[in-house]
Amino acid sequence: MTLEIRIAHRFADFRLEVDLALPGGLTCLFGRSGSGKTSIVNAVAGLLRPDAARIVLDGVALHDLPPHKREIGYVFQDARLFPHLTVARNLTYAARIRGQRPDGLDRIVELLGIGGLLDRRPGTLSGGERQRVAIGRALLAKPRLLLMDEPLAALDDARKAEILPYIETLRDETGLPILYVSHSVSEVARLATTIVLIEAGQVAAFGPAAQILSDPGTAALMGLRDAGAVLTARIVAQEGDGLTRLETAAGPLWLPHVAGEIGRALRVRIAAQDVILSRGRPEGLSALNILPATVATLHDGQGPGVLVRLDLGGEFLLARVTRRSAQALDLAPGLAVHAVLKSVAVAQADVGAGTT
Amino acid sequence: MTDWLPPEAATALALSLRVSLVATLVSLPLGVFVAYALARWRFPGHGLLNGLVHLPLILPPVVTGYILLLTFGRQGWIGATLWDWFGFTFAFRWTGAALAAGVMAFPLLVRAIRLAIEAVDPKLEEAASTLGASRPKVFATVTLPLILPGVIAGAVLAFAKAMGEFGATITFVANIPGQTQTLPTAIYSFLQVPGGDRAALVLVLISVAVAMLALALSEWLSRRVARRIAG
Missing domain, CATH: 2.40.50.100 (RNA polymerase II/Efflux pump adaptor protein, barrel-sandwich hybrid domain)
Incomplete structure (x- = not known):
């Protein structure tokens, strides 16, 4: 898998300008809040239309497609489950929209351990459960790339510990490329195979996780206390x-x-x-x-x-x-x-x- | 009919129900569309459209009725075309009463639905689009189910307003028994003739009953839908 991201966009208070060619695996976009990480994944998903963009996933140009044609799964920080649908119908939403059968539902439900939640409404779920359902819903859309925008940021440590293994399994067993936004060094250290450091809308460093994490120069950028x-x-x-x-x-x-x-x-x-x-x-x-x-x-x-x-x-x-x-x-x-x-x-x- | 309800009163009640129902149902899709446009889109003329929709709420109803007469009357610039091309006219017909009722109720309908749309988090619609739903499908599967309580509330409000509409109706299509004489204009007529106050009183009581019934129905429906949505 290769994902080419070239974006230039002028916001009111800063300029976003990145040019990346990402390998497969789990790529972490790491940076302070407000550095432009979420804007990058939003541009990849099509939710943000940058001034100039060239986004190519395995030879397919995405930048001219509307979001619903990009075949990209998106797990948001705030889950965004549909409140009027049960968990089961949230999970099968993408399949029903396309008039298909939800292939692999059982496997995903088992992978994420959400079998007991299927008849519940999102309003009755805990934060961790909600996030697992959101991951399942994105996966069942059969995406070619999964975007995760700080999926754990709203959760407490116990809930984080509950979800991290599922993300590791995704990374190691499905072969689905993942673009993961985070500002937590420990999350990045645990999950990333590639790290992109974003500072004020620019790429400050980019490379394999082990190299970036053990490089004193980039480690200092990620925060000394967490280096x-x-x-x-x-x-x-x-x-x-x-x-x-x-x-x-x-x-x-x-x-x-x-x-x-x-x-x-x-x-x-x-x-x-x-x-x-x-x-x-x-x-x-x-x-x-x-x-x-x-x-x-x-x-x-x-x-x-x-x-x-x-x-x-x-x-x-x-x-x-x-x-x-x-x-x-x-x-x-x-x-x-x-x-x-x-x-x-x-x-x-x-x-x-x-x-x- | 029964002796407690004079035949003219029964006719007026039936006509009023028909006029209000048709006015509500026909204006509902347009109301949802206009509410969505006002809530979600930014376009030149946004303020103008908003003002236009609210005009019947602020203008004296007689003025609205007169404007309708000028536009949709047999000699009106739209009315004349409708008559010449399709042989159809609103003038002095129950359809004209429905048009007047629909126009007068439209601001209430749009306001209720717009509030409901503004309460829907656009982030949910974004999520739906990343799951493969086009704009119309997002609306049908996410937005519409979530605003349903607001739509019902708006429709009931519009229906009640249509039932009570007087000024614009009487100005636009007059007060013809069996044709354009709705509940309020019938009450007005009964009060003009000696000995008519008993019939008027019956109609007043019916008006109150219909209004209360509609309100209770909408409350019940909204609560059911809201419970279904909130889970």
């Missing part, structure tokens, strides 16, 4: 004391129990502020996860912090240290160090199914 790299890992053992042993390119990691069979691929996110650097191999520490690494680059930000990019043999980690520590340790590219990961840093919510 952190993503490692691909594989479950190799469930150990007797309740820990799960994971294998990464950088070495073994032990996490409090992670559900999944041996061999399952995962992504593990490690926040930059939860990584401690040591020049020698530290002794007598309670931290379980200590990985040998080489300093790749240093990125001075404003303020007292330094973002350090660590090479762990092909995989990259970010560490955030103070400039004073960086000087005390004499950190410089090429220096061998040990990265101490506070085990709490590897949060369960940030562990998801990896793309393989």
Whole structure:
């Protein structure tokens, strides 16, 4: 799949100008609110008519088509279920409009776990249920591309945790390309295969998720507090004391129990502020996860912090240290160090199914 | 007929019901269209159309009736064409009474429906379009079901207004028993003749009963529809 998006549009207070060629998988449009992310997906859906647009999905030009002919599914932040229809009739809406049978209804209902809701009205559903029905409704329209505009932003953490696995399953099992708008770093780290950073209507950075997340320059743009790299890992053992042993390119990691069979691929996110650097191999520490690494680059930000990019043999980690520590340790590219990961840093919510 | 209801009164009641029903049903689709245009579209002449629709509400009914006479009377610029081409006329016919009633009730109809349309979130219509529905299908499957309570309320209001319409009707099509004598004009006539006040009173009571009945029916319908929509 390739999706070409070239848009220029002048709003009252800023100018949107992007030129992207996106691969398949799940692409996150990441940026502050008001940066133009939603305008981009609206232009792709046809809900916004930009001053100039060229939008081509797998060789089919979409920019001249009205929204109902674009075959693009759209999951909105606010679900937008039809209040006068039952869940079942919301789900089959697209099929009924086209006079078709709703193929795959059972499979989608099972995939999203909404079998018990079919006769209910949207007004009686919880936020998480509503969002799952909205995802099902968009999927049953048989789209060639799925747009998701902050589908989790209106939900609390428990509801988010309820829906994230379904989105991962979509990404990994249906092969449907997804364009996903978010301003949450943890969501992006968990879901994205490609990241597009949007700042004030322009593309600030664009690339594979692992690269963007572990690049100190782009990580700083995404917000220092949330900066952190993503490692691909594989479950190799469930150990007797309740820990799960994971294998990464950088070495073994032990996490409090992670559900999944041996061999399952995962992504593990490690926040930059939860990584401690040591020049020698530290002794007598309670931290379980200590990985040998080489300093790749240093990125001075404003303020007292330094973002350090660590090479762990092909995989990259970010560490955030103070400039004073960086000087005390004499950190410089090429220096061998040990990265101490506070085990709490590897949060369960940030562990998801990896793309393989 | 029965002795409590004089035959002229029964005729007037039947005519009034027919006139009001026809006026309401014929103006309903146009009312929905105009309400939708006013609520959702921005076009040159938006304010003018809005003013035109509301004119019968503000003008003295006699003036509206006189304008109708000038336009749709046998000599009127539209009326003459209708007569020459189709041999059809509104003048002094029950159809003219229906036209007058429809025009007078139109602002109420449009206002109620427009409010309902403005309450529908356009985001739902956008969602429908991303699911493959063209504009007309979006209207038929999302907008219309959601505004149905408003449409019913508007129709009942229009019907009640049509039942009570007096000034424009009597100016446009006069007061001919069996032809253009509706309930209000019949009451007026009965009050003009000695000994007519009993018949007038009966008609007044009937008017009140019809109005109350229509109101109750619309309340019941709207509530049913609203419950169905809200889920």
